[in-house]
Amino acid sequence: MxxxxxxxxxxxxxxxxxxxxxxxxxxxxxxxxxxxxxxxxxxxxxxxxxxxxxxxxxxxxxxxxxxxxxxxxxxxxxxxxxxxxxxxxxxxxxxxxxxxxxxNRVTFFDDALQTLEDLNKDLALIAVSNGNADLKMIGIHHLFDHHFNAENVGAAKPSPDMFHAALNAAGVAAHESIHIGDHPVEDIATAATLGMKTIWVNFDERVWPLDHVRADAEITHWSQLALQIERLADR
The missing domain is CATH 1.20.120.1600 (Four Helix Bundle (Hemerythrin (Met), subunit A))
Known part of the structure; x- marks a missing residue:
């Protein structure tokens, strides 16, 4: 895929x-x-x-x-x-x-910035966030094709509006995309409902809390992300 x-x-x-x-x-x-x-x-x-x-x-x-x-x-x-x-x-x-x-003075998780830079070479990246982070102030706007948030879309996750906006902007189908996020409901469950593949960012090694849906993959460190993306692409 x-x-x-x-x-x-x-x-x-x-x-x-x-x-x-x-x-x-x-x-x-x-x-x-x-x-x-x-x-x-x-x-x-x-x-x-x-x-x-x-x-x-x-x-x-x-x-x-x-x-x-x-x-x-x-x-x-x-x-x-x-x-x-x-x-x-x-x-x-x-x-x-x-x-x-x-x-907007952030400290990236270990390997996060380098991983984004590597992924940006081959894939479209779009940020979808309920928060008001400013990618330009942070210095990573050049790594993302678009940034959709609750304010510019008009609805916060778990509304699917941001995901629809991202899919439409990229011109791709849901099954051609992967969402990466930390929140079981707002990120994983919402994206999965649309047919997107999902990777749960679980740095605290929490127990998955939902019965009706599971993430397609899980990472506990950013260094694991590229391999999980490759595995999902091969399915």
Whole structure:
């Protein structure tokens, strides 16, 4: 079977995202303390996270627009501290920029970057992610033909919209593609439902949690990926 397309999740597939978000939020909050101390008196870091979660509940349409949601959280928090609307808009833009810059300082899993560079020589690669990673800021945009995320598609995984967009952009059938990702439901089950082959990124060596579907292959280190792709292509 010829494989023509590889789709990749990003967060927790190419890099561990949790420590990145922790550092990015800390950098953002430090900026807020220096530039709008009234807001830091109103909200602790945990308070800002809780407020963001509350806004997501109140405005479901923003749940997959995570950049807009964070910006709107900041704008409202600044206004609650007594600054004008125009100043709150400016401050929110600057605070989000601090967060976003730090959010895109990633540390790749071992062998991830070299493997992407090698695969890019022979196959189309497309990123599909619920997160707001910026491939250009990270420095890997040249390795991907397209990048679809929840914000530019309008729906987050496990909706199949991103996968449909990737298949259509590459002009390939589902059975000619392999999706690589860490989430059993959002990545593996959703892609498998469409007829894509799947490789589960399981660096923590978890037990597979689903009964109704299984990944076609599994890796516990990025160095294993190329061989698993070859095996699936030979089936």
């Amino acid at each position: 010829a494989i023509r397309l590889l789709t990749f999740d990003l967060d927790n597939t190419l890099w561990a995202v949790e420590p990145i978000i922790v550092e990015a939020e800390a950098a953002m909050y430090s900026w807020i303390e220096q530039n709008c101390p009234g807001t830091s008196q109103l909200y602790s870091p945990e308070g800002l996270r809780q407020y963001k979660a509350e806004l997501a509940e109140c405005y479901p349409s923003m749940r997959h627009q995570i950049s807009k949601l964070r910006y709107e959280t900041l704008r409202r928090a600044f206004m609650q501290a007594g600054v004008s609307h125009d100043e709150a808009v400016a401050l929110a833009g600057e605070a989000f920029a601090v967060f976003h810059q730090a959010r």
